[in-house]
Structures are given as structure tokens and as C-alpha cells.
Amino acid sequence: MPLLDVNNLRVDLPVEAGMLHAVRGIDFHVERGEMLCLVGESGCGKSMTSLALMGLLPRKARLSADRLEFDGTDLATLSERRRSDLRGARMAMIFQEPMTALNPAYTLGNQLCEGLIRHRGVSRREARERAIYLLGRVGISAAKERLDQYPHQLSGGLRQRVMIAMALMCEPDLIIADEPTTALDVTIQAQILRLLRELQQEFGTAVIFITHDLGVVARIADRVAVMYAGEVIESAPTPALYAAPGHPYTRGLLSCIPTPGRTLPGSRLQAIPGVVPSLVGDVKGCAFRNRCPQAQPTCERTPPLMSLPGDHRARCHFADRPVPAPRQPETMS
Amino acid sequence: MGTFIIRRVLVAISVALTISVVSFMLLHLSGDLATSIAGPEATAEQVERIRVDYGLDRPIVSQYLDWLGGALTFDFGRSYYYQSTVVELIADRMPITLTLGGLALALAVSISIPLGVLAALKRDTWIDRLALLFAVVGQAMPSFWFGLTLIVVFAVTLQWLPAAGSDGWQHFVLPAIALGYYATPAMMRLTRTGMLEVLESDYIRTARAKGLRAGSVIFKHALRNAVIPVVALAAVELGFMLGGSVVIESVFSLNGLGQLAWDAISRNDYPVVQAVVLIIALFYIVLTLLADVANAALDARIRTR
Numbered sequence: 001m002p003l004l005d006v007n008n009l010r011v012d013l014p015v016e017a018g019m020l021h022a023v024r025g026i027d028f029h030v031e032r033g034e035m036l037c038l039v040g041e042s043g044c045g046k047s048m049t050s051l052a053l054m055g056l057l058p059r060k061a062r063l064s065a066d067r068l069e070f071d072g073t074d075l076a077t078l079s080e081r082r083r084s085d086l087r088g089a090r091m092a093m094i095f096q097e098p099m100t101a102l103n104p105a106y107t108l109g110n111q112l113c114e115g116l117i118r119h120r121g122v123s124r125r126e127a128r129e130r131a132i133y134l135l136g137r138v139g140i141s142a143a144k145e146r147l148d149q150y151p152h153q154l155s156g157g158l159r160q161r162v163m164i165a166m167a168l169m170c171e172p173d174l175i176i177a178d179e180p181t182t183a184l185d186v187t188i189q190a191q192i193l194r195l196l197r198e199l200q201q202e203f204g205t206a207v208i209f210i211t212h213d214l215g216v217v218a219r220i221a222d223r224v225a226v227m228y229a230g231e232v233i234e235s236a237p238t239p240a241l242y243a244a245p246g247h248p249y250t251r252g253l254l255s256c257i258p259t260p261g262r263t264l265p266g267s268r269l270q271a272i273p274g275v276v277p278s279l280v281g282d283v284k285g286c287a288f289r290n291r292c293p294q295a296q297p298t299c300e301r302t303p304p305l306m307s308l309p310g311d312h313r314a315r316c317h318f319a320d321r322p323v324p325a326p327r328q329p330e331t332m333s
Numbered sequence: 334m335g336t337f338i339i340r341r342v343l344v345a346i347s348v349a350l351t352i353s354v355v356s357f358m359l360l361h362l363s364g365d366l367a368t369s370i371a372g373p374e375a376t377a378e379q380v381e382r383i384r385v386d387y388g389l390d391r392p393i394v395s396q397y398l399d400w401l402g403g404a405l406t407f408d409f410g411r412s413y414y415y416q417s418t419v420v421e422l423i424a425d426r427m428p429i430t431l432t433l434g435g436l437a438l439a440l441a442v443s444i445s446i447p448l449g450v451l452a453a454l455k456r457d458t459w460i461d462r463l464a465l466l467f468a469v470v471g472q473a474m475p476s477f478w479f480g481l482t483l484i485v486v487f488a489v490t491l492q493w494l495p496a497a498g499s500d501g502w503q504h505f506v507l508p509a510i511a512l513g514y515y516a517t518p519a520m521m522r523l524t525r526t527g528m529l530e531v532l533e534s535d536y537i538r539t540a541r542a543k544g545l546r547a548g549s550v551i552f553k554h555a556l557r558n559a560v561i562p563v564v565a566l567a568a569v570e571l572g573f574m575l576g577g578s579v580v581i582e583s584v585f586s587l588n589g590l591g592q593l594a595w596d597a598i599s600r601n602d603y604p605v606v607q608a609v610v611l612i613i614a615l616f617y618i619v620l621t622l623l624a625d626v627a628n629a630a631l632d633a634r635i636r637t638r
């Protein structure tokens with residue numbers, strides 16, 4: 001049984017223009033101790049997916065799922081109280097913005113310890129000892145003195161390390177890291193990434209690592225799920241995905257991974273021309289159709305999730321067969 | 334934090350000096366004091382004698398410096414009307430006004446903050462709207478009218494509480510409600526807005542992600558930050574209430590500073606008027622200073638700078 005089993009998860013948000021389908025029926029699973037990378041462009045529903053798993057969706061959001069099971073427990077029907085028993089204790093989250101994720105009014109020690117005290121009923125002294133140990137483990141020097149500091153006294157990189165330590169306090173089974181390095185300097189990004197991978201292996205914690213970067217980041221994962229416009233359009237073990245991407249979008253992402261020194265950072269995902277379809281109302285046919293270089297008339301029908309050899313799936317009519325000859329671009333005569 | 338406080342204290346002192354100059358000048362330039370002290374029936378000689386006796390014939394700057402010198406040693410001279418010094422009069426009346434102001438503030442804080450939190454948590458429900466109605470009514474209603482309504486209902490009709498006097502705590506209940514209600518709406522709305530803003534913040538999401546209980550998220554993490562500007566407002570409101578207690582004191586016949594000021598103005602008792610104006614101004618200044626310091630003490634980003 002997987003640690004996390006998600007089947008047909010949907011998240012809808014009422015907006016002025018109608019109903020925004022931020023997550024449109026996604027399936028994925030996470031095994032114990034494995035690292036799954038959820039990758040996709042900004043706005044494709046990664047954060048909504050992670051908030052849905054944590055039970056932290058915006059109040060107006062509507063969630064539905066055929067199955068949303070964490071270690072055999074159905075999350076969708078769990079009361080808020082039981083849910084909060086899991087949060088922080090068995091599933092923890094690291095957010096994108098380390099500068100605002102900590103409460104400015106309390107010391108790091110206070111904020112590190114409170115979760116452990118709440119969930120395990122340990123004394124403040126025991127909690128502080130664990131906090132000191134974990135701050136050391138995430139590479140923060142003078143950990144004991146740091147406990148009495150306030151968030152504003154730390155740099156962004158340090159704060160993100162504190163957030164990682166905080167996520168580890170109760171030894172959770174699953175950590176969801178939502179773009180934990182996006183707001184940081186490139187050099188710090190690499191350090192944080194390496195740290196997360198190390199700790200994940202050392203503690204045997206399962207990690208969902210969310211990123212918009214199919215370059216370096218995704219390679220450290222055991223498996224990758226690629227999201228596009230609220231759907232998982234491809235998922236595979238990392239080597240298979242890189243060796244034989246089944247979906248034209250994944251191929252597009254891979255082909256525009258920068259060669260060091262030749263591509264500006266941050267420019268990679270804009271490299272696929274065209275815009276993502278609106279998520280307000282239904283998306284007809286393949287959501288990638290308007291940007292897909294291999295689009296065919298067939299693609300006006302919604303593509304099924306095709307199974308490829310290995311634990312590999314792609315949502316494209318042509319994932320399992322050679323692409324027909326490309327359509328002539330309309331602008332050429 | 335130390336230099337921060339020193340800087341604020343220096344600012345406060347200069348503001349106090351400015352106010353003392355301005356109030357002194359306004360009083361002395363508003364008309365001929367000797368004439369108004371002497372009264373309408375006085376002869377020209379009587380007016381002249383008063384002018385000399387009271388030192389009003391000397392240059393205004395030296396009058397001010399004399400007065401300031403006295404004020405610095407808590408000597409505000411003698412009342413023209415009562416057989417006592419100004420300091421005695423003020424010492425006599427101040428406790429009543431401070432009790433009234435303190436009670437009113439305590440009442441305002443203990444109603445407005447919980448109500449503001451509740452309105453924020455129940456945003457856009459009937460509870461929120463009811464709280465808003467409460468605030469609008471409080472802001473629109475003149476305090477003397479509200480005070481009179483309280484007297485009619487609770488003192489005259491129900492006879493639960495006395496309508497006038499200042500002998501026991503019962504005498505302070507209705508005036509404190511009348512005065513405190515005046516400060517409640519602004520504090521409630523500031524609490525509500527602050528809570529709504531803070532509840533949307535990332536660190537609240539972090540607190541919830543840790544699985545903390547709702548009470549801990551709302552009170553420890555949210556209210557602690559939302560209440561910072563409310564503390565500053567409370568200090569300023571207390572200043573307003575001490576100043577505004579003139580009206581409430583006369584409605585409830587409480588013999589406080591407000592009543593003293595009112596009587597002194599109508600009797601041309603200028604030493605008392607000047608001293609009370611300065612004291613009320615000093616209250617404002619000290620309270621604003623306290624608000625700044627409290628703000629800094631509550632905000633770790635300022636405190637640990």
C-alpha cells in the first residue's frame with residue numbers, strides 16, 4: 001500500500017468569471033521513503049495540490065477525490081480536528097517564501113518547539129534539545145543561541161533551513177516542499193536541495209518536491225510527475241522520464257533545459273511558445289493542443305492516460321506510437 | 334531600543350513645551366484678561382488694580398517664563414475662585430478622571446478586542462454585520478446623548494445604579510460605559526481588519542501546517558500580531574477619553590478634571606484653565622509616548638534592532 005494514494009483529485013475555486021478548475025482530476029501516489037517531484041509551469045496547480053493534501057486549501061476552495069488516502073486513512077472525510085492531528089506530526093510542509101513563513105513575533109525556538117509539544121506532549125526542554133539537534137543537522141551553526149533569535153535576524157537561506165528543521169521536528173512520514181528554493185539565490189538553492197535529499201535518505205521520509213524546474217531539481221527525485229493546466233500529463237520513474245519522455249510537453253521542457261552559460265536562468269519555461277488555456281470552465285480536448293508541435297485533429301478529443309512500459313504514464317493520444325507527420329503550419333502558403 | 338526611547342522622550346518634551354507656549358499665548362492674546370477677571374461692572378481703576386496685582390501688566394514673555402518656572406516645580410499659583418492652590422485642586426480632581434478614564438478604557442478593550450476577533454473569524458456572517466452595526470452606532474451617537482439614555486434607563490427607570498456623584502464604584506459604572514463605548518468602535522474595527530489581514534498571512538498557514546489547535550493559531554499567532562496597532566490606538570483613545578470626559582463628567586455630575594476645567598473657564602479662573610490644559614496635553618503626550626514604546630516592545634523587529 002502506498003503511503004499516499006491520490007485518485008481523481010479535483011480542486012475548484014469560485015472566481016468572478018465562473019469556476020476555476022485549478023486541479024482537474026489528477027492521480028498519483030507516493031511510496032514510503034521515496035521522493036516524488038511534481039513539476040510544472042507557474043499556475044498549473046502545484047500549490048493547490050499540496051494545500052489539498054495538507055487540508056490547507058483556501059476557505060472557498062472545493063475539493064473532491066475518488067480516493068485521497070494517507071497511510072490508509074481517507075483524508076477527504078477526516079474531521080478538521082483529526083486532520084490537524086496528522087498535520088505537522090505525520091505530514092509536514094515547507095513553503096516557497098521563507099521570508100514570510102515564520103511568525104515575526106516569536107523566537108525560532110518557540111516556533112520550532114510548539115509543534116512537537118502539541119503532538120507529542122514533550123516538555124519544552126526536550127523539545128528544545130530536538131530543535132538544537134535538528135538545527136545542527138540542517139547546517140545552522142550556534143544552534144542553541146539561534147533558538148532565542150527572531151526570524152528577521154536570519155537570512156532567507158537560513159530561514160528556509162529553519163523551516164526544514166521545523167518540518168522534521170515530529171519525524172513525519174511525508175514532507176511536502178512547495179518550491180522551497182525558488183525564492184533563494186542560485187548557490188543557496190543547490191545547498192538546500194542537497195540538504196533535503198540527504199535528510200530524506202537519512203530519515204527515510206517520503207518527500208513531494210514541487211518545482212517549476214525540470215533541470216537539476218527533478219533529477220534528484222525517484223519519480224517525476226509533470227503537471228500542465230491542472231492535470232498530471234506524465235509520470236514516470238526519473239530515468240525513464242528523461243530517457244523516453246512520452247508527452248510532447250515534457251519533451252518541450254527537456255529540450256529547453258539550459259546549457260550552463262548559454263541560457264539565462266528563469267527563461268527556460270517560456271521557451272515553449274504559446275499560452276496555457278484558461279482554467280475557468282471546461283477545457284475541451286487536450287489542454288496542450290494550442291502549443292503542441294504535434295497536434296492532430298484527433299487532439300480535439302480528450303486524450304486518455306496511456307500506459308507505457310515500466311511505471312510510466314502519459315496523457316497524449318500518441319504517447320505509445322510514433323507521431324504522425326506534423327501538420328503544416330497555417331501561416332505558410 | 335534605548336536610543337529609540339531617548340529619541341521619543343526628547344520629541345515628547347519639545348512637544349510639551351510647544352503646547353505650553355501656544356496655550357499660554359492663546360489665552361493671553363484672546364482678550365484682556367484683567368477686564369474679564371474684573372467682570373462687567375468693574376471700574377477702570379479696579380481693572381487696573383487687578384492688572385497690576387496679577388502681574389498682567391508685565392511683558393508677556395516674562396509672564397510666560399514665570400509661569401513656566403512655576404510649572405516646572407509644580408507651582409501653578411492659586412485659583413482666583415477657590416481658596417486653594419491650583420495643584421491642590423488638580424490633585425483633588427485627578428483621581429476621579431483617571432478612574433473614569435481607566436475604567437472606560439478597560440471596558441473598551443475588553444469588549445472591542447474579542448468582538449473584533451469574532452467579527453474577523455465570522456467575516457460576512459450576521460455576527461460580523463451585528464458587530465459592524467454596533468460600531469456604526471457607537472461612532473454616530475453623541476456621548477452626552479448616550480450618557481443621558483443610560484441615566485434614563487438604568488438610573489431612573491430601573492434604578493439599578495446612581496445617576497450622579499462619585500462616592501462609590503457604582504457611580505462610575507454608567508459614566509465608564511458612556512465614555513468607553515465612544516472608544517470601542519475604532520478599536521474593534523482595527524482589531525477586525527488586523528485579524529483579517531494576519532489570518533491571510535503565510536505564517537498563519539505555517540502555524541496551521543504544524544497542526545496547532547485553532548485556539549493557538551488564532552490567539553497565539555494571529556492576535557499577537559493583529560493587536561499591535563490596537564495597543565497604540567488604545568493609548569491615544571485614553572488621551573481622547575481623558576479630554577472628552579468634560580462632557581461625561583458634567584452629564585453624570587462627577588467632580589473630575591473635566592468638570593474643573595469647565596467651571597474654571599466659566600469663572601475666568603485662568604491659572605486653573607492653564608494648568609488643566611497643560612495637564613491634559615501632558616496626558617496625550619505621555620500616552621502617545623507609551624504607545625510608541627509599547628508598539629516597539631510588542632514588535633520584535635523593532636525591539637531587537
Ligand SMILES: Nc1ncnc2c1ncn2[C@@H]1O[C@H](COP(=O)(O)OP(=O)(O)O)[C@@H](O)[C@H]1O
Nearest residue numbers: 013022041042043044045046047048049058279
Ligand atoms: N486563492 C485563489 N483564488 C483563486 N484562484 C487561485 C487562488 N490561488 C491560486 N489560484 C489559481 O489556481 C491555479 C493554480 O494555482 P497554484 O496551485 O498556485 O499554481 P502553482 O503553484 O502551480 O503555480 C492558478 O490558475 C491560480 O491563478
Ligand code: SF4
Nearest residue numbers: 286289292299316317
Ligand atoms: S494529445 Fe495531441 S495535442 Fe495533446 S499532447 Fe498529444 S499530440 Fe499534443
Ligand SMILES: [Mg+2]
Nearest residue numbers: 046047178179
Ligand atoms: Mg505555487
